[in-house]
Amino acid sequence: MPARRLMPAVWLWSAPEAAAALRSRDLATILRQYRRLNGLSQERLAALLGYDKTYVSMIENRKRTITDLAGRRHFADVLGLPMHVLGVTSNDDADFLAMVQFGDSTIRLAEIARQAGRAVDAVNELWPLVARLEARAAEGRAERDTLTLLAHGRAALGVSLGTVLPEERLSAAARWTGKALVIAEKLGDTSFLAHALRMHGNELRKANHVGAAVARLSRAVSVSNDREGQGAAYALLARAAGELADADLFDQAIAGYRALLDVGGAHGMLFNPFTFREIQLRGLISTGRAVEAMGIMQADQLTTAPVAPQWYAIERVTAGQVLRAAQQRDGAEEALCSAVRAAETHRLPHQIQRAIRAAADGGLADMGGEGRAALRRLNDLLPPASSSEI
Template sequence: MSTVPARRLVPALWMWSTREAAAALTSRDLATILQTYRRLNGLSQQRLADILGYDKTYVSMIETGRRSINDIGTRRHIARKLGLPTHVFGVTDGGDADFAAMVQFGDSTIRLAEIARQAGRAVDAVNELWPLTARLEARAAEGHIEQDTLLLLGRARVALGVSLGTVLPEERLAAAARWTGKALIIAEHLEDPAFLAHTLRMHGNELRKATRAPAAIKRLSRAVKLSTGPEGQGTALAFLARAAGEHGEPDIFDSAIARFRDLLDHGRAQGMLFNPFTFREILLRGLVSTDRAAKAVQIMQTDHADATPAAPQWHIIERVTAGRVHLAAGDSDGASEALRTALAAAEALRLPHQVQRTIRTAQDGGLTEISAAGQEALLRLNRLLAPAESDL
């Protein structure tokens, strides 16, 4: 951490995310907190005294325990100057109780939003996550946030980014990647490997959707190395295979999909990405994208997956992919049926970028009626979603 200049101390958010700093805050001891603050910021007692507006001798007496600070106004002043939560000094602000209650239920909010997203109600998920994230962002901007709350902010950023990545149209998907990218900034500072791996997986996938495939492959390759357990590994490999396939990287795709298949063969599959249904869809799409459409056609004709999608939107994703494979096989009727099914479901679930994928696939195959129907559905969705999006 660099030495703090004369302006307001910006890095408080990060310095209190370390274990040493978290332990100092937990102690609620002013002397310990000031000593830790100086050490992590590389400050002398004189520099700290200047920031606080005190004499160096006064700061020295506080740090050595020769002077106790019981005055609430003085404690509040120190907290404000150093960007610390006032409650660590025993001072309660008016909004602290409400904020504490919100944080207490923050985990539940994120879990329920994720359940809603997986159930095909991503708009509802965004509406649940936005107030929580905005409140946490405001506290973080003031420096009034501790390690556990910082982790909650990171998780909220990931969940909001992924939910936005489900409901936003393609031209706005970069906004979703920005939110997961902000979560990655937190994850890199926290000593939580599981959260870092999760964030890399989600951010990598949002980068892929925002057409930043090289950056996505880089993040997802790292996620594969850091992820543990079959579901985490399987999810990372699924995302990596998809990104590599779309970017025309057959070697990376083949390696990732083979490892994904091996995990499925040797473990119990579970999760939105780690299951036979998504494996088959990712395999088919990757083969078409890497100029092996004939093999994709053969697999779709001979290998009929009996698994069901883990979430409603995956049925849409699979139908669009099936449409692409049918077109590669010269089967316009089969492609039309698959794309019509995808289009109807995408509009019903309010997923504009899945409508856009359907339109693009129909246009590539010369299916003008489906393309036109998709444009009309997209206009209806844009009118429906525009007010909510303007608030983000």
């Protein structure tokens, strides 16, 4: 039976053991770790590579060494490994220079893919770039331009991982946005610092480190030097405050958000009327004001489309929570069903987990079962969770 190829970037960046194996640059170590994390036998790995099982066994046991570049390039290409890890290229060659030259475009295209609901594609675009830049930095050869690109790549990779990983593994996403913030603190670029604070704060919130998230997002509000950036910071701060059930902080943040929106000309994933409404409703529910949330939802019907496909799933979960609190079971179940379908389509396990909790709180057993089935299907696309993930 042919081996099923997994999404390589998710494997690489969600498990610390994988990163350690790649750092070793030892093909035997890498192959053993790849098989373990992907649940593959030597026979299935051999089928994936197009080799005999005995040949793979000899490599893993260091009885056979792949010295030719064509062979190593084949391993790297099929398994989705950065070429330099297997010594196919060097950090000074034209390949690296071209990667740096077009790195900004790679990150922008990955961000477009993520915002279009294709976060897995975004991860797979970003990881080769980040891997090469990490290797350059580890060797002490990171020029300022390289470090700047690495910081942007780390932030984009973390946010994309935060979209495709389930809740119990979101600390991996926060780790990458945190590494982006480390560089941002030293670059002297206020706009990027504000961006890194927003992204890291939001991933910390999703990983259930809400107090730390509030600290980062409050600072993001203060250092943002443009209206859209500050509006996005207020949006994320309002969400974090709601999860802390801090009504005063939520009201302050949502008021700041509204004031900036009222100026007009709003755009961006986090700075627009659709997102404002969702964050306001979720925060009111979280701070014990379900009646007010229901009143807003009834009076303020949606007139604009979500700015990205994933926001439809996010809003439908929130609508289900509001309807559940208002004892409108049928409406709540319909909204949550729509959310689960959209979340599975766009590979958003975190939103399915939100829907499952909302269904459980509302006693919607059938809906919860549908959500768990969808979550299992998505989890089957990821490698097993590592016991040493942070």
